[in-house]
Amino acid sequence: MTLSDPARSPVTLYDTTLRDGAQCEGIALSLDDKLRIAHRLDALGIPFIEGGWPGANPKDGQFFARLQDEPLQNAQVVAFCSTRRVGRSAADEPMLVPILEAETKWVTVFGKSWDLHVTEGLQTTLDKNLETIADTLTFLKGEHRRVIYDAEHWFDGYKRNASYAVETLLAAIESGAQYLTLCDTNGGTLPHEIAEIIAEMRSKLAHQLGDDRASSLQFGIHAHNDSDTAVANTISAVRAGATMVQGTIDGYGERCGNANLCSVIPNLQLKLGYDCLPADRLPRLTETSRFVSEIANLAPDDRAPFVGRSAFAHKGGIHVSAVRRNPITYEHLPPETIGNRRRIVISDQSGTSNILAKAQTFGLELDKTDPACREILQRIKNLENQGYQFEGAEASFDLLMRQALGQRPHYFDVRGFQVHCTQHGEATSDSLATVKITVRDRDRDRDILEAAEGNGPVSALDAALRRALTTLYPEIEKFHLTDYKVRILDGNAGTSAKTRVLVESTDGFQRWTTVGVSDNIIDASYQAVAEALEYGLLLCDSNSAARND
Secondary structure (H helix, E strand, O other), X not given: OOOOOHHHOOOEEEEOOOOOHHHOOOOOOXXXXXXXXXXXXXXHOOOEEEEEOEOOEHHHHHHHHHHHHOOOOOOEEEEEEEOOOOOOOHHHOHHHHHHHHOOOOEEEEEEEOOXXXXXXXXXXXXXXXXXXXXXXXXXXXXXXXXXXXXXXXXHHHHHHOHHHHHHHHHHHHHOOOOEEEEEEOOOOOOHHHHHHHHHHHHHHHHHHHOHHHHHOOOEEEEEEOOOOOHHHHHHXXXXXXXXXXXXXXXXXXXXXXXXXXXXXXXXXXXXXXXXXXXXXXXXXXXXXXXHHHHHOOOOOOOOOOOOOOOOOEEOOHHHHHHHHHOHHHOOOOOHHHHOOOOEEOOOOOOOHHHHHHHHHHOOOOOOOOOHHHHXXXXXXXXXXXXXXXXXXXXXXXXXXXXXXXXXXXXXXXXXXXXXXXXXXXXXEEEEEEEEEEEEEEOOEEEEEEEEEEEOOHHHHHHHHHHHHHXXXXXXXXXXXXXXXXXXXXXXXXXXXXXXXEEEEEEOOOOEEXXXXXXOOXXXXXXXXHHHHHHHHHHHHHHHHHHHHO
16 A cells, blocks of 8 residues: 655545534534634634535525525535435535525535445435436536535445445545545544555556556545544545545534544644644644533533643653753653643642642742642642542642641631521522631631522622622633532532532633532532632732733
């Protein structure tokens, strides 16, 4: 098998997040969601963005109409459809009318490659299926559209009936397809099979068309992840000569998903030298991944390769010590190249190196001989033994460090709180929280007693704390709780089990997470919520000081 030369083979990226990715269980994108994602992909430098199937549902038709008023700056938006139905001509096919009305330069058409699908799915003959491919592509070409032909189930079809699978490609080639995309629709093919089948296919096409014509063909790969090999299959196809890669941001897609472009792109560009994205756009990859997951209302995968929050996180003390000396000891590439960052994780497995490195990320300079180092380390290990976890609660860890160093600001003290819940029938209830706090106001301590209602005890407690503090600290109005996670630490203890609460907050620009632990879920929540407000005020002071400097 002849492998492609990266220097002569730029890879064209084709994103199908808005169509194939939107078929992922749990994703429901609105029209505005799709538009926001499309413009973000355009800014990333993706050359082809598949927008959906016009006519399949009102939203997809509206999407293409809106893009005519809000056009992309660089990318080509692509309409998607199937070949025309058996028994009618493409010119008389109603399904193709909204495809043309979408007014895209490019149209992707999928057709059947697997004889099983032709005879049992379409319930027609193999020859008539070839006619549907040829007629549809010829019609669209006559309407001045450029066509990408997606050969659905191509690898399964090739394994069962190789000669017919190649015939479907020949029908598309002779009808004017500018790209042939080989689809592993069931996601069951393995990387070595991808390479072998593509090599055989290229040989068969060269025999049919001649070497010169066959060598000029542009073909792509569309891999699903049912065998957890979609990224590997995509890389294998590119090395075997594929010049177009179809995939989705974060690997979203039906069943187990599609090839994850957030892994495909850095592997091809940074490891193998293929030209995928403009070099100045590659550092936007991580933020694009997190933007899409935010819009899709799915939690980002912290353990995702390259773009995950944990992708460059170091926890073991030996690892941290080595990374501080030379990052390549435990990092396969600099995280900044794809817009991620190195993180030093603090836990009961931490050593002094973790504490020193972590302090630096918060702008705190420590020396390993400083007694505070050992104090912080011991404090962490004691707290984690009680159930605290600082890996995902860096704001609480920052406050802990500042406490040991005598640098923790003193904004308020909570003297006590009460929460009352009232049940109204079976379905509704409300909560009332009362808090008493002490604040430093004009060089004197002042006690404040406040109460507030909420749709639950934590909501009421949060509202009461805010009401008590907002007069003195109006910036608190900008803080919002964005996530609330509860973990039962010892299920065997029943209702007396310890509970760990993680609270994520934002001021619209920065995010921070705090933690609380108690055998009382309300107390654990209070700890996390109070520290979230405290840390938000600390960030405000730090930002104000930076602006003044």
